[in-house]
Amino acid sequence: MLAAATLALLVTVALALARAALGPTVFDRLQACSTVGTCAMLVLALLGFLGGRPEFLDIALVYGLLNVIGVIAVLKFFLHGDTNKAGAKSTSEDTPS
Amino acid sequence: MTIFIDILSALFLAGGAFFCLVGGIGLVRMPDFYTRMHGASVTETLGAGFMLIGLILQAGLTLVAVKLAMIGLLILFASPTATHALAKAALRSGLKPQLGKQPSDDEVTPSKP
Amino acid sequence: MVRSLTTLIGLFLFWLLLSGMFVPFLLAAGLGSAIAVVMFTRRLDIIAAEATPTYLNWFKFVAYCPWLIKEIMVAAWDVTKRILHPKMPISPTMVEFSPSQTTDTGLVIHANSITLTPGTISVEVERGRFLVHALSREGGASLAGSEMDSRCTSLERH
Structure with missing residues (x-):
């Protein structure tokens, strides 16, 4: 059952990758990335059980944290062109140095 | 007793796999961005939740189970935040949601610039 | 300190x-x-x-969690049926309503619960104004003054 669940997760990752390739807007691609991240977390946990090495769970935990922070950071970059700006949407189109 | 727990765990894992697949299918099939998020949220709540419950049943009362529960809590707290940030950013950037066919009064257009 | x-x-x-x-x-x-x-x-x-979370009614919060999990399951099953249905009977709506919570914690719990439930996503969250995207018209119509709203309000402690 563990192997079957891993296989189903890999199929889900493939579907999400298809959406990331097709997605018309950047938000579709980001949503697909977030889904891939969640699936990767679960695959890591399942792999730990498959190989009898529960240390993989720590990696899954760190991956989950990075996933959320990564999505929000990329989102900020695409909204403001800068990861360092908080608050209102920037009006200028120029890229910061 | 162990065989009972094994069967229960296999059932939960199968359920989790099913809901993950449904979320993936939703992500591909849905017509626009906002509706695709609903598909992805099935993966993130029920898919991940069932799979983690199945693994916790296999782990028993150990530190591994606590870590799995921590992963579950992380998903439950963090994924809505990321989803909300994505939806808000999409609306702010001017992506209009595709609304239902039949017109009605409760539809609103966002008043924020 | x-x-x-x-x-x-x-x-x-x-x-x-x-x-x-x-x-x-x-x-x-x-x-x-x-x-x-x-x-x-x-x-x-x-x-x-x-x-130091002293302004949350922890007993009610413990009772709220199983209820929320049940709601998530019901909503996820509904969304699953809609996704797998050959014709995809979805009618996306945007619903605006005012939540009855007053503290930040209550508002955040309510908005997170809405987003966590498949089929509804809170798009804009402000004090006294939620903008929610719902997958179906029925799901959107049942949001204002819902049981979730009153339960989240009862979690608050001033």
Whole structure:
């Protein structure tokens, strides 16, 4: 059952990758990335059980944290062109140095 | 007793796999961005939740189970935040949601610039 | 100071849970990193008031969690049926309504619960104004003045 669940997760990752390739807007691609991240977390946990090495769970935990922070950071970059700006949407189109 | 727990765990894992697949299918099939998020949220709540419950049943009362529960809590707290940030950013950037066919009064257009 | 102390204890317990090894060196390393993180957060002035969560009705919160899980299951099954249906009977709507919570914690719990339930996503969250995207018209219509709203309000403690 563990192997079957891993296989189903890999199929889900493939579907999400298809959406990331097709997605018309950047938000579709980001949503697909977030889904891939969640699936990767679960695959890591399942792999730990498959190989009898529960240390993989720590990696899954760190991956989950990075996933959320990564999505929000990329989102900020695409909204403001800068990861360092908080608050209102920037009006200028120029890229910061 | 162990065989009972094994069967229960296999059932939960199968359920989790099913809901993950449904979320993936939703992500591909849905017509626009906002509706695709609903598909992805099935993966993130029920898919991940069932799979983690199945693994916790296999782990028993150990530190591994606590870590799995921590992963579950992380998903439950963090994924809505990321989803909300994505939806808000999409609306702010001017992506209009595709609304239902039949017109009605409760539809609103966002008043924020 | 109390907040720093609770943060320190929480971080150290977190370290113990993650490491699971009780060797003197690792215990000392855990305590050292917990103290370092508390000092960083003090310097950045971001020690949150949530570190001492006294303004949440914890008994009601414990009762709220199973109810929310049941709601998530029902909603997820509904969304699953809609996704797998050959014709996809969806009617996306945007619903605006005013939640009855007054504290930030209550609003955040309500908005998170809405987003966590498949089929509804909170798009804009402000005091007194939620903008929610719902997958179906029925799901959107049942949001204003819902049971979730009243339950979240009862979680608050002033």
